[in-house]
Each structure stands twice: as C-alpha cells, then as structure tokens.
Amino acid sequence: NAGVTQTPKFQVLKTGQSMTLQCAQDMNHEYMSWYRQDPGMGLRLIHYSVGAGITDQGEVPNGYNVSRSTTEDFPLRLLSAAPSQTSVYFCASIRGSEAFFGQGTRLTVV
Amino acid sequence: AQSVTQPDIHITVSEGASLELRCNYSYGATPYLFWYVQSPGQGLQLLLKYFSGDTLVQGIKGFEAEFKRSQSSFNLRKPSVHWSDAAEYFCAVGNNDMRFGAGTRLTVKP
Numbered sequence: 001n002a003g004v005t006q007t008p009k010f011q012v013l014k015t016g017q018s019m020t021l022q023c024a025q026d027m028n029h030e031y032m033s034w035y036r037q038d039p040g041m042g043l044r045l046i047h048y049s050v051g052a053g054i055t056d057q058g059e060v061p062n063g064y065n066v067s068r069s070t071t072e073d074f075p076l077r078l079l080s081a082a083p084s085q086t087s088v089y090f091c092a093s094i095r096g097s098e099a100f101f102g103q104g105t106r107l108t109v110v
Numbered sequence: 111a112q113s114v115t116q117p118d119i120h121i122t123v124s125e126g127a128s129l130e131l132r133c134n135y136s137y138g139a140t141p142y143l144f145w146y147v148q149s150p151g152q153g154l155q156l157l158l159k160y161f162s163g164d165t166l167v168q169g170i171k172g173f174e175a176e177f178k179r180s181q182s183s184f185n186l187r188k189p190s191v192h193w194s195d196a197a198e199y200f201c202a203v204g205n206n207d208m209r210f211g212a213g214t215r216l217t218v219k220p
Contacts, residue, residue: 040119040213042210042211043200043202059209097144098159099144101153101154
C-alpha cells in the first residue's frame with residue numbers, strides 16, 4: 001500500500017494564481033485532514049473531512065477550499081494565492097484517531 | 111476549544127542523558143493524546159498514543175509518556191538519548207480534528 005500520497009512535492013506560485021494540492025489515500029479511511037506547517041507554529045488544521053461529501057473548517061481555513069467526492073481523495077484548493085500561504089502542507093488520513101501523514105508539499109508564493 | 115502547549119521550543123541534551131519533553135493540553139472531554147516525531151524534510155511519524163487505561167504508555171524507539179489528568183500534561187520521556195533522536199517532536203490532542211503543539215526541537219550533543 002502507498003498510504004497517503006501528496007502531489008506535487010514542490011510548487012512555486014505567483015500571487016493571485018490558483019492551484020490544487022492533491023491528496024490520495026489507499027487505506028479506506030473515512031477521516032482526512034489538511035495541515036499547514038510554519039516555523040515555530042507547529043501544524044495548524046486547515047480543513048478536515050469525516051467522510052465522502054462531508055467537510056468542515058479547522059483553525060485556519062481562510063483562502064482554502066476542500067471537497068471530498070470520494071473516500072480516497074481530498075484535494076485542497078488555493079483560490080488566489082498570497083505570500084502568507086507560503087508553507088509546507090501536509091495531508092493526513094486518520095484511523096482510530098491515529099494520523100498517517102503524506103510527505104508534504106512545499107509551496108512558495110512569490 | 112482544544113489546544114496544546116509545548117513550553118520548550120528547543121532542548122539540547124548530551125547523548126546518553128535522559129530526556130523529558132513537556133506537553134500541556136486543553137480539552138473538553140477525555141483526551142486522545144499523541145506524540146509525533148519529524149526528521150528534517152520528512153513527514154510525521156507516530157511515537158505513541160494515549161486513549162484510555164494505563165496512564166504510562168510505551169512507544170517506539172524507547173520513548174514513553176505519562177498522562178496526568180490533574181496537571182493536564184502528557185510529557186514524553188526517554189531514559190537514554192541517542193544521536194539519531196535529534197528531530198522535532200510534536201504533541202497533539204484530539205480526534206478527527208487533531209490539534210498540534212508548536213513543537214520542540216531536540217539537539218543531541220556528542
């Protein structure tokens with residue numbers, strides 16, 4: 001099993017551009033989450049999903065959209081990228097409250 | 111709202127010395143508590159978790175943690191640190207909407 005797969009690994013965007021960070025899991029977990037990691041701030045929850053068709057906001061949802069049309073996929077959309085969204089993004093798939101993380105996407109917005 | 115505080119941003123210990131990383135949490139119900147480790151450029155790996163029962167939990171790589179409800183703490187310990195333990199450590203609380211502390215960076219001196 002691949003576990004949790006995030007693409008791309010690295011991305012540079014210009015301010016105002018939009019893009020989608022992909023996350024896919026092959027463990028059939030219902031719960032998935034997106035986090036951003038910034039120096040000195042740990043991981044902050046952006047959005048999470050408790051199953052296909054159900055999503056909710058976390059601590060820092062502004063500027064991000066999510067959808068969950070299938071159990072496997074949980075994409076994160078940046079609507080209009082801003083330099084404040086420069087960060088490392090982690091997707092997690094959760095079973096029994098244990099989180100399994102992808103390898104991360106390093107996003108730079110210039 | 112649930113939250114996690116890791117009071118120590120950076121800790122340096124000598125190889126072979128004992129280690130204790132502090133974690134305090136705020137949670138409305140009986141918490142699910144976790145410690146994760148992150149090596150540079152990597153995703154997060156689960157060290158151990160507490161759901162219920164015995165308040166002293168054992169994890170991988172020789173780590174253990176003790177849940178103290180009266181102090182709202184879940185401190186991570188290791189009796190003898192190895193150079194390979196140098197990494198960043200995150201305490202987390204919650205369930206599907208897991209919240210993380212800001213992290214403690216561990217440096218190991220030879």
